[in-house]
Amino acid sequence: MxxxxxxxxxxxxxxxxxxxxxxxxxxxxxxxxxxxxxxxxHTRYPLSKNNEQHTTTVVIVYFxxxxxxxxxxxxxxxxxxxxxxxxxxxxxxTSIEYQxxxxxxxxxxxxxxxxxxxxxxxxxxxxxKKLVPIFEQQYLTDPERAYHSIELYAxxxxxxxxxxxxxxxxxxxxxxxxxxxxxxxxxxxYRFQSWPYEPSIHSILANNRLLLGMISPLPRQFxxxxxxxxxxxxxxxxxxxxxxxxxxxxxxxWTSVFYETINIYISKNxxxxxxxxxxxxxxxxxxxxINMMLSFQNINIxxxxxxxxxxxxxxxxxxxxxxxxxxxxxILIVLGTRPEGIxxxxxxxxLKSDYYRSKFEIIVLSTGQxxxxxxxxxxxxxxxxxxxLDLMMNNQSLPDLFHRIFFQINEQINLIKxxxxxxxxxxxxxxxSALVASYHQIPVAHVEAGLRTFxxxxxxxxxxxxxxxxxFAKLMFAPTIFAKxxxxxxGACETDIFITGNTGVDAFYQYYKHENLNKxxxxxxxxxxxxxxxxxxxxxxxxxxxxxxRENFQYLFDMCRAIKTIANEHxxxxxxxxxxxxNPNVKNVVTRILNKLDNVKIVDxxxxxxxxxxxxxxxxxxxxxxxxQEEAVSIGKPVILMRMTTERPExxxxxxxxxxxxFYDDIIKAVNDELINIKITNQTSKRNIxxxxxxxxxxxxxxxxYFSGKYKSNIKCMTKFRQDSxxxxxxxxKNISSHTIRRNMMINLTKVKSALTLDExxxxxxxxxxxxxNEDIFALTAIIGLYRREGLIRRWIEALxxxxxxxxxxxxxxxxxxxxxxxxxEIKEIRLLFNNGSNYCNKWCKENKxxxxxxxxxxTGSKCFDKCLKFCMTLPSILFVGMGEMxxxxxxxxxxxxQCRTKxxxxxxxxxxxxxxxxxxxxxxxxxxxxxxxxGTKGTPTSESYYYGPVSKSSQIIEVDVVGGSWFMESEWVKxxxxxxxxxWNTGEDFHLCANAR
Numbered sequence: 002m003x004x005x006x007x008x009x010x011x012x013x014x015x016x017x018x019x020x021x022x023x024x025x026x027x028x029x030x031x032x033x034x035x036x037x038x039x040x041x042x043h044t045r046y047p048l049s050k051n052n053e054q055h056t057t058t059v060v061i062v063y064f065x066x067x068x069x070x071x072x073x074x075x076x077x078x079x080x081x082x083x084x085x086x087x088x089x090x091x092x093x094x095t096s097i098e099y100q101x102x103x104x105x106x107x108x109x110x111x112x113x114x115x116x117x118x119x120x121x122x123x124x125x126x127x128x129x130k131k132l133v134p135i136f137e138q139q140y141l142t143d144p145e146r147a148y149h150s151i152e153l154y155a156x157x158x159x160x161x162x163x164x165x166x167x168x169x170x171x172x173x174x175x176x177x178x179x180x181x182x183x184x185x186x187x188x189x190x191y192r193f194q195s196w197p198y199e200p201s202i203h204s205i206l207a208n209n210r211l212l213l214g215m216i217s218p219l220p221r222q223f224x225x226x227x228x229x230x231x232x233x234x235x236x237x238x239x240x241x242x243x244x245x246x247x248x249x250x251x252x253x254x255w256t257s258v259f260y261e262t263i264n265i266y267i268s269k270n271x272x273x274x275x276x277x278x279x280x281x282x283x284x285x286x287x288x289x290x291i292n293m294m295l296s297f298q299n300i301n302i303x304x305x306x307x308x309x310x311x312x313x314x315x316x317x318x319x320x321x322x323x324x325x326x327x328x329x330x331x332i333l334i335v336l337g338t339r340p341e342g343i344x345x346x347x348x349x350x351x352l353k354s355d356y357y358r359s360k361f362e363i364i365v366l367s368t369g370q371x372x373x374x375x376x377x378x379x380x381x382x383x384x385x386x387x388x389x390l391d392l393m394m395n396n397q398s399l400p401d402l403f404h405r406i407f408f409q410i411n412e413q414i415n416l417i418k419x420x421x422x423x424x425x426x427x428x429x430x431x432x433x434s435a436l437v438a439s440y441h442q443i444p445v446a447h448v449e450a451g452l453r454t455f456x457x458x459x460x461x462x463x464x465x466x467x468x469x470x471x472x473f474a475k476l477m478f479a480p481t482i483f484a485k486x487x488x489x490x491x492g493a494c495e496t497d498i499f500i501t502g503n504t505g506v507d508a509f510y511q512y513y514k515h516e517n518l519n520k521x522x523x524x525x526x527x528x529x530x531x532x533x534x535x536x537x538x539x540x541x542x543x544x545x546x547x548x549x550x551r552e553n554f555q556y557l558f559d560m561c562r563a564i565k566t567i568a569n570e571h572x573x574x575x576x577x578x579x580x581x582x583x584n585p586n587v588k589n590v591v592t593r594i595l596n597k598l599d600n601v602k603i604v605d606x607x608x609x610x611x612x613x614x615x616x617x618x619x620x621x622x623x624x625x626x627x628x629x630q631e632e633a634v635s636i637g638k639p640v641i642l643m644r645m646t647t648e649r650p651e652x653x654x655x656x657x658x659x660x661x662x663x664f665y666d667d668i669i670k671a672v673n674d675e676l677i678n679i680k681i682t683n684q685t686s687k688r689n690i691x692x693x694x695x696x697x698x699x700x701x702x703x704x705x706x707y708f709s710g711k712y713k714s715n716i717k718c719m720t721k722f723r724q725d726s727x728x729x730x731x732x733x734x735k736n737i738s739s740h741t742i743r744r745n746m747m748i749n750l751t752k753v754k755s756a757l758t759l760d761e762x763x764x765x766x767x768x769x770x771x772x773x774x775n776e777d778i779f780a781l782t783a784i785i786g787l788y789r790r791e792g793l794i795r796r797w798i799e800a801l802x803x804x805x806x807x808x809x810x811x812x813x814x815x816x817x818x819x820x821x822x823x824x825x826x827e828i829k830e831i832r833l834l835f836n837n838g839s840n841y842c843n844k845w846c847k848e849n850k851x852x853x854x855x856x857x858x859x860x861t862g863s864k865c866f867d868k869c870l871k872f873c874m875t876l877p878s879i880l881f882v883g884m885g886e887m888x889x890x891x892x893x894x895x896x897x898x899x900q901c902r903t904k905x906x907x908x909x910x911x912x913x914x915x916x917x918x919x920x921x922x923x924x925x926x927x928x929x930x931x932x933x934x935x936x937g938t939k940g941t942p943t944s945e946s947y948y949y950g951p952v953s954k955s956s957q958i959i960e961v962d963v964v965g966g967s968w969f970m971e972s973e974w975v976k977x978x979x980x981x982x983x984x985x986w987n988t989g990e991d992f993h994l995c996a997n998a999r
Contacts, residue, residue: 055089057177057202057246060167062094062159063103064123068150071184081106082186088112088194090173094163096121115172123155128162128260135267139274154274158263160245165256168249177206179246209367209389210292211251212244213284250376250385254290258283290387329362330708333419333438335410336386337370337430339378340505340628343609344448345425346382347507348697352704353384360705364417368392368406368430374583374606381512381610388413399429399462406433414441421476421704425449425504427467435470445470448504448700450477451484452627452648459646460552467648476707478700480631480691483651494718501699502692509632510694513613524578524604525611528618531576542575542676545619547626548591548643549582556663557587560643561594563668564623568598571676577601578615621675623668630658631691639678641671651690759918762926769928771921774806779924780903782972783808786894787815787824787911794827795834800914802873803850806921809903811876814883816893821884828882835876842873892990898975906972913938913966923969935974935998937964964995974998 063080065073084091084106090113093103097118107114120126124133136151143149164180179197186192206212246252259276262283266273273279284291334349336342345365352363365384367375369391379385390413392405406429414422414437422438424431425448435445447470457464471477471488479485480503488498528543544567548560568577581591581603595601607615613632616622622633625643633640634657642653642660652658661671706712716722757765773779785797794813801811815824834841846869847853853866883897898906905924909915926932977997978990 055173056175056199057089057179057197057206058167058171058173058175059083059087059089059091059197060094060164060178060180060246061091061183062123062156062163062180063099063183064094064096064120064152064156065099066150066152066156068148069153070148076183077102077106079184079187082189082192083181083196084108086192086194087196089196090114090175092117092167092170092172094120113173115170117166117170123152123159126155126159126162129155129159132158132263132273136274139272143272143274149274157276158273160276161252161256161259164245164252168252171249177202177246177248178252179206179212180244182243185243206247206251206292209248209251209386210290211247211255212292213280248389250389251290254385254387255283258287329360330420331362331364331417332421332423332704333414333417334363334365334423335368335430335434336365336375336425337368337406337428338426339371339374339606341425341428341430342367342371342375342378343508344503344505344628345423346379346384347511348448348504348700349379349384350382351697351701357701357705360708364388364419366390366410366413368409368434370402370428370430378609381608382508402429403433406430407437410434410437411440414438414443419443420708421446423448424470427452427463427470429462429466432462432466432470435474439473444475445473446476446478446700446704447471447474448478449480450474450498451479451481451486451488453487454646454648456646458552460550460648464648476703478696478703480696481651494715496712496715496718499699499703501703502689502694502696503631504692504696504700505628505631506635506689506692507694507697508609509613509635512610513617513632513636524602524607524615525618527602528576528578528615532618542571542621542679543619544575544577544621544623544672545615546577546579546623547582547629548579548624549584549587550625550644553625553643553663554586557590558594559665560663560668561591563665564601565594565598566665566669567672568595568601570673572600575600575676578619579603580605580607580612582606620679621672623672625663634658634688634690635692637688639675641668641675643668649691652688655688655690657688657690759922762922762929762932765929765931767925767928769924771805771925774921774924778904779806780809781806781905781907781920781924782810782812782898782901782903783907783909783920784812784814784894784898784901785909785911787813788818789820790911791820791823791827793911793914794824794831796914797909797911798831798835798876799845799849800917802845802869802876803917804915804920805918806924807872808879808907808920810879810881810901812881812883812897812901814894814897816884818884825884832877832880835873835880842870846870846873892978895975895978895990895994898972901972904972905969906975907967907969909967910965915967920969927969927971934970935964935995936967936969938966968994 061080061083063076080103084093084103085108091107092115094117095103098121100116100118103116104114123129133151133155136154140146140149140151140154160180164178167178179202245255247255259279262279263273266279271278332352334345334352336345349363349365351357352361357363364387365379366388367386367390369375369389370393372389372391372393376386390406390409392402392409394401394405397405410433419438420443422434422443423446424435427449431447435447438445447467450467450471452467454460454464457468468491471491471493475497477488477493477498478501479488479498480501482500485498485500489495531543532541546564548557553560564577564579568575577598577600579591579595579601581588583606591603595603616629616633616638617636619638621641622629622638623641623643624630624633627647627649630640630642630647630649630652634652640652640658642658643663644660645662647653647658647660649658653660659671659675661667769779783801787793797813798811801808813828815821818824846866850869851863851865853863894908898908905927907920907923923936927934927936978994980997
């Protein structure tokens with residue numbers, strides 16, 4: 002037998018759902034919907050007590066009408082079924098005339114009831130007043146005007162306003178609000194005390210969607226897929242709605258869109274009297290914002306299919322969205338925690354701006370990890386959540402949370418079918434949502450990509466989460482160059498990485514100097530009064546402290562003890578503001594240790610619209626937060642970081658953040674040091690390390706370019722190129738000598754930055770000129786290492802004497818040389834040659850240095866000769882010889898160089914004899930800004946006989962990774978040789994020194 006529901010019972014199906022029936026009833030399954038279960042089962046759903054805490058306010062409207070299908074007696078009978086029994090709090094909109102009647106029907110004075118009698122007629126309701134002339138015109142064309150009236154149009158179109166007004170008043174402080182038609186309870190069989198049933202209403206309304214009770218069918222071509230609570234996706238029919246409700250956010254959204262749609266209908270000259278037309282259009286345009294509870298009844302649609310089709314497609318074109326929403330890319334933004342809300346709020350605002358409204362459809366979904374805090378932070382930026390899953394449960398484990406988020410996000414993606422999923426940061430919400438999207442082959446955009454501590458357990462699970470997300474994200478928005486380099490080293494495709502700055506800085510810049518800030522806030526008054534009372538400003542310090550990281554929970558007791566010690570030591574000179582995280586693991590410990598200290602103010606989480614001002618007014622920030630590191634640095638506040646690791650090391654390397662860990666003594670010392678530092682230097686300078694406040698705009702442009710196809714595939718990121726690169730590295734050098742590998746590595750790794758001729762070098766500004774060669778600040782020691790080649794010492798002496806900038810001291814060394822005796826003999830001969838009684842200097846200066854044919858009559862020569870002779874004769878006093886039996890021929894000369902007394906030193910291989918301007922050019926070059934570094938030559942002779950002049954006769958300078966043969970540098974730089982462990986004393990001194998220098 003096929004069971005049919007008559008028209009006047011159209012809402013009973015929805016009403017039954019709201020009293021807790023577990024199964025959604027379908028007409029064909031008539032055996033589930035018999036009289037035996039229509040009555041309220043008092044044993045299954047016990048009567049609620051009067052003092053029971055209700056979470057839902059019921060809203061009804063009852064005004065006298067000039068014309069209606071039903072009599073006043075019928076309406077009062079139906080209202081009695083609701084008002085006389087329902088124990089939920091009720092708001093009633095009516096006229097003064099009818100208030101006594103409805104009060105009588107409510108009977109029990111203990112039942113919470115609030116009357117609104119501001120309007121004697123529905124035509125007086127604010128948004129309806131301006132519509133009355135339009136109602137009057139359209140009434141004449143209404144095919145059902147025999148049953149309708151202008152007042153009825155007004156009641157229908159006032160429903161969203163009435164519901165929204167109830168939210169604003171909220172006299173019973175409830176979470177949900179449910180509008181129900183006055184004639185909904187038409188049978189005495191439905192006199193419910195517990196309506197709506199609290200568990201049912203929570204499961205249906207908690208996700209921030211609007212609930213619509215839909216009744217009559219539409220033609221099948223207008224029936225899209227939608228979502229119903231227990232059964233999931235179905236194809237449905239819909240039109241009339243006598244029930245609607247939801248959370249405050251859902252109702253605010255619905256009201257705004259409903260009256261915006263009315264304006265569009267008016268501009269198109271569409272019929273607006275029946276709210277069903279508007280509701281249907283909105284429901285089809287925004288299926289992700291609405292939960293529809295349906296009854297499949299064979300009732301003719303009150304507006305003709307053709308009229309509805311015209312209305313729908315016109316409204317669709319105005320909103321530029323089709324029934325399936327395929328005309329615009331859908332971007333699903335998934336959030337879970339307060340930091341995600343704060344950092345995504347400016348990005349959401351940008352993507353929802355007028356410019357992008359015609360380019361994207363933006364859907365914001367919250368899993369509810371920090372449900373209330375997230376909503377609070379978004380509201381500060383006038384943003385709301387579209388879908389709220391509210392998945393958090395007390396004491397649930399990470400695997401449990403993972404499972405719940407995975408299942409629900411999968412359901413939502415099946416429903417919404419986004420073209421891009423965007424996540425922020427490193428929460429469980431971000432990881433799970435990104436994974437689900439990737440399983441659906443939906444590209445993932447990751448805001449704040451590339452942050453790493455390189456320690457998977459610290460922080461846990463955040464480090465793991467962000468590393469996994471970045472391993473498959475398509476668009477990675479890195480806040481800094483450092484973060485981008487991290488991603489590249491992990492193998493991410495460089496064309497998928499964009500340096501944008503951090504959206505958290507965008508958010509902070511919007512609020513830290515809020516012009517319309519209400520300074521009556523208790524925290525702001527507290528800071529203001531503290532600073533006014535302090536006579537000595539240098540001793541009045543405001544310290545903001547935040548502690549919430551999971552990895553610090555085990556150290557929280559000691560961290561609080563350190564704060565207590567600081568507070569007691571400085572007493573009236575400091576004010577500590579400590580916003581405590583709602584996590585009971587944190588709150589209980591903090592309160593127990595610090596609650597009784599006068600100068601420590603423990604407050605609830607500070608709303609974001611004033612937190613920026615609190616940071617601005619503070620003097621020191623003591624935190625374990627990542628976001629606060631970025632915000633404080635952006636306004637030049639000193640940050641003391643209570644963490645053992647950080648994923649934002651940029652501030653530490655650049656000196657704006659001091660990382661001190663989580664131990665008692667370290668915290669106290671760091672704060673005391675900073676208190677002293679503030680007196681001396683006031684505070685650090687503002688640095689845009691983490692962004693300049695334009696990250697959201699940059700990301701929006703990148704997403705727009707992505708959907709427009711401007712980003713092409715990078716061949717270097719494709720399978721074959723990457724596999725070929727690895728194969729070349731792994732297999733190409735097999736069975737090749739280590740020398741060849743080293744040579745090939747040098748050829749591949751050395752990148753020429755620039756090549757300058759000598760003329761070009763001397764055009765670069767330098768702190769040195771040749772006229773200053775005798776100044777001590779440019780004094781030079783030359784060290785020559787000897788080993789197995791003989792006959793070179795005299796050539797070396799002559800080459801150094803020929804230098805346009807001669808060395809102040811010359812040191813020869815040899816260690817464990819196989820020809821040590823021959824080298825000693827050469828040295829003795831050199832000393833004799835340059836003895837004061839020798840004529841060698843005269844001859845050498847005349848013929849080699851100065852090229853003079855004849856001396857003057859007085860026995861003297863040119864200035865060149867005089868200077869050369871003087872220098873030549875001082876050679877024995879500047880010549881030093883070192884020797885030893887240990888084999889230190891490679892590193893020993895650098896150990897000796899540590900003892901030189903001049904600012905500059907050059908260490909030579911014995912086969913790299915320089916040309917005469919070598920030391921002058923090197924001294925000039927090292928004193929330029931561009932080329933201040935270790936200078937050298939190749940040092941690879943072509944034959945044993947090739948010892949005159951440097952091996953490389955090039956007159957150019959090139960920047961390279963490693964130099965050999967000679968090393969010209971400041972003496973202090975020699976210490977770099979011994980900065981790290983020397984792995985082999987046998988060779989490799991050139992690589993070791995240059996690698997440490999780099």
